[in-house]
Amino acid sequence: MPEPDAPPADKAKKPPNPHPVRRAAGQTLMVIGAGLLLHSCRPACRPAPGAPPRAAAAAQAGAFAGVVPPLEPGFVVDKAGAFSPAEHAALTNEIAALEAATGGGQMGVAVFTTLSGVPAADAALRIARAWGLGRAGVDDGALLLIATEDREVRLEIGLGWEGAIPDARAGDAIRAITPDLKAGDWGAAALGAVRQVRAAALGEPAPKRPAPEKKGETPIGAWGLFSLLAGFLLWAGTEPDPPPGRSSGPAPRSAGDLPSPPPFRPPPRPSGGFRGGGGGRFGGGGAGGRF
Amino acid sequence: MKKHGTILLVVLAALALGGCNLYNGLVEKSEGADAAWSDINTMLQRRADLVPNLVSTVKGYASHEKEVFENVAEARAKLAGAKTPSEAAEADAALSGALGRLLAIAEAYPELKANENFLKLQDELAGTENRIAVARKDYNAMVKDYNASIRRLPASLVAGPLGFEKKDYFEPPAGSAVQIAPTVAF
Numbered sequence A: 001m002p003e004p005d006a007p008p009a010d011k012a013k014k015p016p017n018p019h020p021v022r023r024a025a026g027q028t029l030m031v032i033g034a035g036l037l038l039h040s041c042r043p044a045c046r047p048a049p050g051a052p053p054r055a056a057a058a059a060q061a062g063a064f065a066g067v068v069p070p071l072e073p074g075f076v077v078d079k080a081g082a083f084s085p086a087e088h089a090a091l092t093n094e095i096a097a098l099e100a101a102t103g104g105g106q107m108g109v110a111v112f113t114t115l116s117g118v119p120a121a122d123a124a125l126r127i128a129r130a131w132g133l134g135r136a137g138v139d140d141g142a143l144l145l146i147a148t149e150d151r152e153v154r155l156e157i158g159l160g161w162e163g164a165i166p167d168a169r170a171g172d173a174i175r176a177i178t179p180d181l182k183a184g185d186w187g188a189a190a191l192g193a194v195r196q197v198r199a200a201a202l203g204e205p206a207p208k209r210p211a212p213e214k215k216g217e218t219p220i221g222a223w224g225l226f227s228l229l230a231g232f233l234l235w236a237g238t239e240p241d242p243p244p245g246r247s248s249g250p251a252p253r254s255a256g257d258l259p260s261p262p263p264f265r266p267p268p269r270p271s272g273g274f275r276g277g278g279g280g281r282f283g284g285g286g287a288g289g290r291f
Numbered sequence B: 001m002k003k004h005g006t007i008l009l010v011v012l013a014a015l016a017l018g019g020c021n022l023y024n025g026l027v028e029k030s031e032g033a034d035a036a037w038s039d040i041n042t043m044l045q046r047r048a049d050l051v052p053n054l055v056s057t058v059k060g061y062a063s064h065e066k067e068v069f070e071n072v073a074e075a076r077a078k079l080a081g082a083k084t085p086s087e088a089a090e091a092d093a094a095l096s097g098a099l100g101r102l103l104a105i106a107e108a109y110p111e112l113k114a115n116e117n118f119l120k121l122q123d124e125l126a127g128t129e130n131r132i133a134v135a136r137k138d139y140n141a142m143v144k145d146y147n148a149s150i151r152r153l154p155a156s157l158v159a160g161p162l163g164f165e166k167k168d169y170f171e172p173p174a175g176s177a178v179q180i181a182p183t184v185a186f
Helices: A002-013 A020-045 A051-059 A085-101 A120-131 A167-183 A186-201 A217-238 A250-257 B002-059 B066-081 B085-106 B110-114 B116-151 B155-159
Strands: A076-078 A106-112 A141-147 A152-158 A282-290
Touching: A076 A085, A085 A106, A085 A186, A106 A120, A106 A186, A120 A141, A120 A152, A120 A282, A120 B116, A141 A186, A141 A282, A152 A167, A152 A186, A167 A186, A167 A282, A167 B116, A282 B116, B002 B066, B002 B085, B002 B116, B002 B155, B066 B085, B085 B116, B110 B116, B116 B155
Parallel strands: A076 A106, A106 A141
Antiparallel strands: A141 A152, A152 A282
């Protein structure tokens, strides 16, 4: 930021200031000014917190070693390669449907091979807080964390959902998906967990079996509504902002947030740029255990 | 002369402004720590509220384990009487130990372990303990920040007279018999 500013100022000042003392004073002032500018801008110029950890996380593929990987569009971060492309797509659809049905609630799914000795509750809280799942102020977020080799699972519930999903209900959800976890059917387990959270958040009775009753129906309807809404927002958002130079600002940044693209990308989140979690807070509610 | 007066005025204004900033910063940190402390208290209370339910459920299956029930009741009463954060932390750790023994009993009673009410209570208890752990971490971090800032210059010169006192960590006092118990394993 200060780089582009400094050179023109330098050029502009030189010609009208031939006096050596004044020039020296001017230069000193400019150095101080640039320093101050640099200092004040430091937090903004610092690389996104997700950037350096990405390299570290990539070093030990599949393991969680205390470094939270960046959130991916679709809210499914599968470091263990547990989901097939179809499962991944079904899961992101179900998560989008949950968001639509609850009016903005966000649920994330994180899968690792091992948590490297970090207690599951700690890891889940750290990830959920880093991602900021749920809307700010409403705090309607949830996170499912699975460690496939550690055989540990944790369902973390955001502060705003603790009333609708008390720990006992979260425990019920975990118990409901435990058979799938035991069988190593990660896709069914995660899908079941999202459905459990959705039902609990909406105050519906817990879904008994992850039966594929109207599986194809709801997500498509929700998606239609979702993309319609998002399309409108996009349209309304771009209308009053015509300068072409500005539009290059946010788009590459959000694209840069994405880690290496997953093998299969579900229908892109309709929001134009991926904004990540909404800033929901977590206080340690939820349930978990070994399977 | 006039110039000196102006300089003095500017310096005084800067000092006053800096002082206000300092004071406001301390107030903010103190309030933050107090809010975090009330989070802990809420969770401690919630945990204490769960205990009678849990005890009566276990009693239904293992009524003869009187000593364990008494220990739990005693620890719970002590927690209710705790005043300072470190007293509360000590009592809380004692309650954790007593509850750990209570839940260990359950291992010997398969019907109890399968009891749905017991499972739910266990979830609530584990969740509450986890929340206490989270709130403790958040609170201690805030206290650390606050304590450091009242000891740092120039705040250290005015913190005492202005009534900013060092705050307790939520930790059992050093050398106390109980330490923070590991979370109860199910």
